[in-house]
Amino acid sequence: MDEPNTARLETFSDGVFAIAATLLVLEFTVNKVHRDLGNQLLHLWPAYLAYVTSFVTIGIIWMNHHHTVSLLGRADRTMLFINILLLLTVAFLPFPTKLVAKDLHHGGETAAALVYTATLLLMAVLHQVWWRYARHGRRLIAEQVPDSALHAVDRAYLAGVPAYGAAFVIAFFSPLAAVGLTFAIAAFYLPSAALFDR
Numbered sequence: 001m002d003e004p005n006t007a008r009l010e011t012f013s014d015g016v017f018a019i020a021a022t023l024l025v026l027e028f029t030v031n032k033v034h035r036d037l038g039n040q041l042l043h044l045w046p047a048y049l050a051y052v053t054s055f056v057t058i059g060i061i062w063m064n065h066h067h068t069v070s071l072l073g074r075a076d077r078t079m080l081f082i083n084i085l086l087l088l089t090v091a092f093l094p095f096p097t098k099l100v101a102k103d104l105h106h107g108g109e110t111a112a113a114l115v116y117t118a119t120l121l122l123m124a125v126l127h128q129v130w131w132r133y134a135r136h137g138r139r140l141i142a143e144q145v146p147d148s149a150l151h152a153v154d155r156a157y158l159a160g161v162p163a164y165g166a167a168f169v170i171a172f173f174s175p176l177a178a179v180g181l182t183f184a185i186a187a188f189y190l191p192s193a194a195l196f197d198r
Contacts, residue, residue: 009075009083010066016087017062023094024054047101049179050116054097056186057120058090061127068153072134073142082130089123100179113175114168120182121164128157160189 065086075083096119099112134140135150163185171178 006069006072006075009080010069013065013069013083013087014062016091017058017065020090020093021055021058021062024051024058024097044101046104046179049183050097050100050104053179053183053186054093056190057123057182058093060186060189061090061123064127064153064156068131068134071142071145071149071153072140073145074140076140079130079134079140082126082133086123086126086130089119089126093119093123104175104179109175110171113171113178117164117168117171117178117182121161121168124160124164128161131157156189160185163188 072079096112096116099108100116103109103112131153135153138150141150164182167178167181167185170181
C-alpha cells in the first residue's frame with residue numbers, strides 16, 4: 001500500500017537522526033578520581049575525532065535524506081522498509097563511535113576502526129539502495145521533478161560507497177588512517193551537497 005505523501009517517513013527519520021546525533025556526545029567521559037583534568041581532556045582526542053566525524057556524517061546523511069525525500073511524490077511499503085534499515089545503521093553509529101573513542105590509542109584499535117568503517121560503509125550502501133529504489137523508472141519520484149535533479153543526486157552519491165570501502169580496507173593496516181579518511185570523506189561531502197542543486 002502506498003503512502004500518498006512522504007510526511008510520516010520524513011518525520012520519523014528526522015527523529016531518529018536527531019536522537020543518534022545527540023547520543024554521540026555521551027561518549028565524552030572523564031575519571032573524577034584523577035585530578036589532572038587537563039591531561040584527561042587532552043587524551044580524549046580520539047573521542048573528539050570520532051564525535052566530529054560521526055556528527056558531521058549523520059548531519060550530511062540527514063541533509064541528503066531531506067533533499068532526496070523532497071524529490072519523492074509518494075512512498076511505498078518497500079521504501080519504508082529500506083528507510084528503516086538505513087535508520088538502523090544511523091542509530092547504531094554511536095556504538096562504533098564509542099569503540100573508536102576508547103580504543104583508538106589503546107589495544108583493540110583495529111577492531112574498533114573496522115566496526116566503525118564497516119558501519120559507515122553499510123550506511124552508504126543502504127543510502128544508495130534507498131535512492132536507487134526510489135529513482136528506478138521514476139518509481140517514487142514526483143512528476144514535477146526534472147531529470148537533471150535526479151542526475152545531480154546520482155553524481156553526489158557516486159563516490160560514497162567506494163570511499164567508505166577504501167576506509168574499511170585501510171582499517172586493517174592503519175586504524176588511525178582509516179578514521180582520518182572517514183573524516184576527510186565527511187569534509188568532502190559537506191560542501192559537495194551543493195551538487196544537488198546543479
